[in-house]
Amino acid sequence: MLIKNARFVTGFASGQKYSEYAADCPIPEICVVGRSNVGKSTFINMLAGQNKLARTSSTPGRTRLINIFDFNNGAFRLADLPGYGFALASKSEREDWGGLIEDYLQYSPNLKHTLLLVDSRHLPTRQDVEMTEYLYYYRMPFTVVATKCDKLKKSALSRNISDIAAALKIGRDNVIASDVSGLGRDKICEKIESVL
Numbered sequence: 395m396l397i398k399n400a401r402f403v404t405g406f407a408s409g410q411k412y413s414e415y416a417a418d419c420p421i422p423e424i425c426v427v428g429r430s431n432v433g434k435s436t437f438i439n440m441l442a443g444q445n446k447l448a449r450t451s452s453t454p455g456r457t458r459l460i461n462i463f464d465f466n467n468g469a470f471r472l473a474d475l476p477g478y479g480f481a482l483a484s485k486s487e488r489e490d491w492g493g494l495i496e497d498y499l500q501y502s503p504n505l506k507h508t509l510l511l512v513d514s515r516h517l518p519t520r521q522d523v524e525m526t527e528y529l530y531y532y533r534m535p536f537t538v539v540a541t542k543c544d545k546l547k548k549s550a551l552s553r554n555i556s557d558i559a560a561a562l563k564i565g566r567d568n569v570i571a572s573d574v575s576g577l578g579r580d581k582i583c584e585k586i587e588s589v590l
């Protein structure tokens with residue numbers, strides 16, 4: 395799968411609005427989930443080959459909506475979701491975001507696959523583990539993507555990928571190493587192709 399073009403479609407503040415909309419345009423969708431600041435929006439830009447498609451920020455809590463991006467003129471869509479576990483958000487906001495992520499996962503009619511992003515420098519958080527348990531429970535296929543690999547030396551990266559896979563109880567081959575410079579792009583594109 396070669397990515398030829400990408401564009402922002404629209405953002406949704408409620409799971410219900412989103413699912414009404416999505417039911418009317420059955421384009422296969424892949425979502426990007428993970429903790430706040432892990433690099434979800436940066437990852438989407440990296441795949442698209444565009445710097446400013448999805449808004450990124452060094453401050454956690456940038457993405458607050460379900461943002462939908464169209465790739466290759468309707469071949470598939472990516473959903474950029476708000477991050478979880480942002481400690482500085484007010485309690486109601488934190489709960490809202492959790493709600494929005496879960497609403498998306500439960501009610502997205504076109505969801506085919508989930509990309510769970512984790513930080514390559516750290517072991518998965520409790521919420522990352524809960525997310526994998528959630529996806530297993532609902533039998534939703536997913537792939538783990540380790541972000542920010544440019545920040546690690548090769549030997550540390552290899553060790554961390556093994557540790558992340560073990561912590562999430564998945565095979566090492568199910569963790570794709572990625573970074574903003576394009577590492578992992580080909581593997582992700584292959585994965586998307588196999589999902590479609």
Ligand SMILES: Nc1nc2c(ncn2[C@@H]2O[C@H](COP(=O)(O)OP(=O)(O)OP(=O)(O)O)[C@@H](O)[C@H]2O)c(=O)[nH]1
Nearest residue numbers: 431432433434435436450451455456457477573574
């Ligand atoms: N060095 C490096 N920095 C990265 C990489 N990916 C993301 N970042 C940085 O990490 C910060 C967060 O990136 P975002 O893409 O906004 O993260 P997000 O997961 O969308 O965050 P929320 O929308 O708040 O949930 C930004 O300062 C990015 O520049 C990467 O591969 N390498």
Ligand SMILES: [Mg+2]
Nearest residue numbers: 434435456457
């Ligand atoms: Mg974001």
